[in-house]
Amino acid sequence: MHDRSAHAYRRVAAAGRRRAESWAARPQILDALTALGCFALMSLDIPGLAAADNSLNGWAATAVLAAGSATLLVRRAAPWVAYVVALVLLAWLHELTLAQFALYSLGRYRGRGAGVAGVAVYVVVAFMLFQLPGWPAHRGDTLGDFLSLVVPIGVLAAGVGIAANRQDLVRALQSQRAETAVLQAVHTERSEVAGDVHDFVGRELTLLCVRSDVLAGRARSAADEVYAAQFEDLGDTARRAHTLLNEIIVRRANAGTPTPGLDALPGLVEQSERAGTPVLLEVDEVAGRLSPLRQAAVYRVAQECLTNAAKHAPGEKVRVRIAVGEGVARVSVSNALPAVVPARAPVGTGTGTAGMAERVRSVGGSFRAGRRDGVYEVVAELPAGLGL
Incomplete structure (x- = not known):
């Protein structure tokens, strides 16, 4: 009573x-x-x-x-x-x-x-x-x-x-x-996105350079100088692109640790459950084909939502659903609102939602969050780009 x-x-x-x-x-x-x-x-x-x-x-x-x-x-x-x-x-x-x-x-x-x-x-x-x-x-x-x-x-x-x-x-x-904290959160998220772009795209360019050099050597061994020259030119183009990427994107201080992808979600769920927040995780198998940058955006949304649920709705079950269909990857995270407001206000800057939204929009997606019928729900939709 x-x-x-x-x-x-x-x-x-x-x-x-x-x-x-x-x-x-x-x-x-x-x-x-x-x-x-x-x-x-x-x-x-x-x-x-x-x-x-x-x-x-x-x-x-x-x-x-x-x-x-x-x-x-x-x-x-x-x-x-x-x-x-x-x-x-x-x-x-x-x-x-x-x-x-x-x-x-x-x-x-x-x-x-x-x-x-x-x-x-x-x-x-x-x-x-x-x-x-x-x-x-x-x-x-x-x-x-x-x-x-x-x-x-x-x-x-x-x-x-x-x-x-x-x-x-x-x-x-x-x-x-x-307002400054929100702008700082957006700026930080953009910096992290830039770091992820550098890490993921730079890795692919490096592989392209190595593969081009290997193919150029094979073509030269087969006395096919025309293809050898073309492969060498392809490798030089990839190296120039990598150099340009380094010059344009400002590296994060911890650029060696890019944002995890879908493979890290089970570990994230385990951490949340140990903290007292039960989680139901549903991931479509085809979601594993999302590009690393999109997987990083999905992980970022799930991570922030689980953190917010632990602060504002402790003990409430959280449902995380990652579905892919018709060229769209949809992330929905929902939890029931607590019947009793926590006695102490949770510690936080209140900028996590702005960071999530910036991360999703950086890859061409849309984001919304709010209360509905006694449930707090976050929905992020981004282009699937499978195979890219």
């Missing part, structure tokens, strides 16, 4: 975070709601404003306060507009509500320096108004009342805005770091 309650709580919390992120993605709506909220609070003072000796009736006071709160619609791009209008309303109507919203906006969207400067000017202006006749008693009849009411309102509003600004900077930095 406790596990189900905890799981339900996590789902509700996750839904709340998604709703918050959804609202955060609509800044215009948030600004409109902020302006409406400010106007609603200020409208509570309309009866008092109409009764005071300021030449405003109820409709005029409503229009003035609505115009003032409307300046919050541009609080992100121009928070100084709302701030200046707030000072005008403070001097004219002794209205403090808009000043709170304006000071928050200054701290939130212009940072600490602007927030501190805004509070300083606000306090000076308010104190000067306090010294003039006509300052309302409910805003502070004595200096002590003034200092305990008007000043803390501005300081607190600006302080909350500055704190929110710091949180925005932290989130932006985290987002930038995550």
Whole structure:
């Protein structure tokens, strides 16, 4: 019962975070709601404003306060507009509500320096108004009342805005770091693909060079200089291609250990099962005819999927299916989503999926991953290229 309650709580919390992120993605709506909220609070003072000796009736006071709160619609791009209008309303109507919203906006969207400067000017202006006749008693009849009411309102509003600004900077930095990590993962995967290309293609070119030299020697032994010259030319062409391959592709630091192929999958499955993740591996026999580069891509997808399953769905059975048909090699890896979310978040950079996708696309394939009907599934399709 406790596990189900905890799981339900996590789902509700996750839904709340998604709703918050959804609202955060609509800044215009948030600004409109902020302006409406400010106007609603200020409208509570309309009866008092109409009764005071300021030449405003109820409709005029409503229009003035609505115009003032409307300046919050541009609080992100121009928070100084709302701030200046707030000072005008403070001097004219002794209205403090808009000043709170304006000071928050200054701290939130212009940072600490602007927030501190805004509070300083606000306090000076308010104190000067306090010294003039006509300052309302409910805003502070004595200096002590003034200092305990008007000043803390501005300081607190600006302080909350500055704190929110710091949180925005932290989130932006985290987002930038995550983006950088993904780009780094893609770059690393491309480097590994380049290393695999060098290892696999270079091996074939080396064999071609050796075979051409052998055939050239046999042709020369048979006194067939024409074929001997052609085989020698073929061998020279292969050597030039190998040299060009070395010059174009930047070798990995561990270029002597290329990514394994399908033969290494059983060992990968055994490691996963020892770690507590049962695996059902299904591989078509014809998949063994895939080129080494495509086998490396298949292995990379299976390896990353098994790692992710162990982190995010420990103990759940993983099905790995590698099928070849109609010129397409299809890798599908699926596992049930856990009923209870792991208590501790798994350690990882979150860039494995980007690396898998880059590896598959580097050989002309397509990649998709996501949740479906309580199952997390990764599907990669790449040209089979059998016999190549």
